[in-house]
Structure formats: C-alpha cells, structure tokens
Amino acid sequence: MNAELLTVALLAGLANWAFRVLPTRLRTDRLPGGGWSERFLAATGPAAIATLFTAAILPSLTLDLAQNGPVVVGVLTVVAAYALRPSIVLATLAGAVAHGATVGLLG
Amino acid sequence: MTTQPRFRDGLVASLPIVMGYFPIAFSFGVAATQLGFTAQEGFALSLLIYAGASQFMALVLLTSGAPLILSALTLIAMNLRHVLFGPTLMREAGTDASTRWAWIWAWGLTDEVFVQALGALSKGQRFSESYMFGLGSGAYASWLAGTACGTLIGGGMFEAMPAVAAGLGFMLPALLLALLLSIMSRRQVPVIAVAGCVTLGGTVLAGAATGILAGMLAGAVTGILRR
Numbered sequence: 001m002n003a004e005l006l007t008v009a010l011l012a013g014l015a016n017w018a019f020r021v022l023p024t025r026l027r028t029d030r031l032p033g034g035g036w037s038e039r040f041l042a043a044t045g046p047a048a049i050a051t052l053f054t055a056a057i058l059p060s061l062t063l064d065l066a067q068n069g070p071v072v073v074g075v076l077t078v079v080a081a082y083a084l085r086p087s088i089v090l091a092t093l094a095g096a097v098a099h100g101a102t103v104g105l106l107g
Numbered sequence: 108m109t110t111q112p113r114f115r116d117g118l119v120a121s122l123p124i125v126m127g128y129f130p131i132a133f134s135f136g137v138a139a140t141q142l143g144f145t146a147q148e149g150f151a152l153s154l155l156i157y158a159g160a161s162q163f164m165a166l167v168l169l170t171s172g173a174p175l176i177l178s179a180l181t182l183i184a185m186n187l188r189h190v191l192f193g194p195t196l197m198r199e200a201g202t203d204a205s206t207r208w209a210w211i212w213a214w215g216l217t218d219e220v221f222v223q224a225l226g227a228l229s230k231g232q233r234f235s236e237s238y239m240f241g242l243g244s245g246a247y248a249s250w251l252a253g254t255a256c257g258t259l260i261g262g263g264m265f266e267a268m269p270a271v272a273a274g275l276g277f278m279l280p281a282l283l284l285a286l287l288l289s290i291m292s293r294r295q296v297p298v299i300a301v302a303g304c305v306t307l308g309g310t311v312l313a314g315a316a317t318g319i320l321a322g323m324l325a326g327a328v329t330g331i332l333r334r
Contacts, residue, residue, distance in 0.1 A: 012182035013155035021213040024193025025206050036331050043330015045188025046295045050302040051322035053283035074277050078284045088285040089127030095281030100274020
C-alpha cells in the first residue's frame, strides 16, 4: 500500500477522531465561550471548504461560456435542492444527477 | 419519545443517511480507482478518514504531488468544524447525559449524523449512547459498503457512459457546495468571500497548491479579525 496515502489518511483520521470525540468526551459545552480561539475555530471550516470548492470548480470552467452549461446547472441545482430541503446528501446527489444529465443532453 | 432510545432505534433512524451515503461513497470508490489507487487504498481512506469531502480532496492532493504535510493540514483544516458538533449535541442532551462511550460513538459524528441526532433531541427524544451507536453504525457501514462496491466495480465500467462519468466527477464540487451552504451564516460570508477570492487569485498567479493554502489562511485570519 502507498506509504504516503497511509500517512495522510492516518493523520487526517486521527485529527477527525480528536475533533469529534474530545470536545464530546470533555463536555466543552460547559466551558465559557468567546475569544479569538473560538472565532478561529468557527472561521477555519468555512474558509477551508470555500477554498476547496473554488479549487474544485475552477478546472471545470472555461472562457467559452457555452461550455459551462453543465457546471452552472449542477451548481444551481445544489443550491435549489438545499433551499428546498437542507440535506447535504440530497443536494449533492441532485447536483451530480443534474450535471450528468446536462452533459448527456448536450452531447 | 420519553423512553431511552435503543441501538435498534438509532439504526432505523440512520436509513435515510444510509441511502444517501451509499452512492456518494460508491462514486468515491470509482474516483479512487480511476486515479490509479488500488481497491484496498480507496477502502483504507474511507475506513481511516470517514469524511466525504476530505477523502475526495485526498485523492486530488495525493495525485497532484502536493507535499505530504500540506495534504494532511488541508484535510485536517477541512474537518475542524467537527469540534463544534459534540458540544452542540451535548448541550441539547443535558448536563446528566453520559459520554462514557463517546470515544467510540463520537467517531461517527459526521455532518448528517450530527444533524439527525440534533433533530431527534430537539423533538424531545431522550439522549442515549446506544442510539448514537446505532445511528453512527448504519451510516459508517453504508459508507464502507459503498466505497467497497465502487472500488471493486471501478471506473472502467463508465467509460462508455459519459453522462454517468460526468455526474460522478461532479460529486466533489457538489458535496463541497452543499457543505458550504450547510454552515453558511451572515457572520461567515466575509470569511467565505475572502477565502474564495484569494484562492482564485492565488491559483491563477501561483498554482493550485499555493492558492489553496493562501485561501485558507486568508479566510481564517478574516474570521479572527472580525468581532
């Protein structure tokens, strides 16, 4: 097995376990809130996901606007599906289906 | 429900998540094999990381030749939001709620499991660790089964079906956008806008790895500076 993959997976998995388990086990909900660390924690997730969404969508976009149809349809479908029912899974699946269908329709 | 919910109740409550997780995990397994990873490697990512967007991103980072430390830090930063799940859930569960076995069941606190558990508590259901075990087990089993099927079937099957391949390929941007919508608040709009713009500029000027790092840092700093 690829050693680099295993190292990255173990590090990310260990961090995930710590993020999910430690605040639950230590009952950090009983601690007083506020401060820069809380603002940092609250901002890092949205910043990381916004960054990665931008990085993931960029390779699909071209300067020829007509070629961007499937991406635009996919993005709008995710937003519409989430607005109708706030479920990450359903919005993801709806966006992927709409994107694939548009690719199929446009040939 | 006023009685203590059991493992079986959690398992039943996980069914909508199970049905949603399976196809996303399946597409992850397909993507892993398409990018040259073995079935065991794809399955190991699901087993060890168990966070959809991070796993797709791991494939991108590992195949793009990004430095190991940058890859690990990027995946860790993506899931930092999970530190808020446990405290939010336990606040709703009450001060006498047990967390004796949280070191096992809280591993399953993904976005969807957290939302499902919080929704049940807000409707008056009592907190129980058995229920959390059931809820998390169904979702995790579905994620692993979907990945296994995707890696075993592989991407070759979809070469003659460009629409299906395109849909599977769009799964990562769609998942990230849905995650972004789920954590969107008026307070986070400047963070998201700065992170997105800096990533765009950084990628165009200096490449994707630099753009990602600069975007994350700029967004986090914006969050700290805002009062």
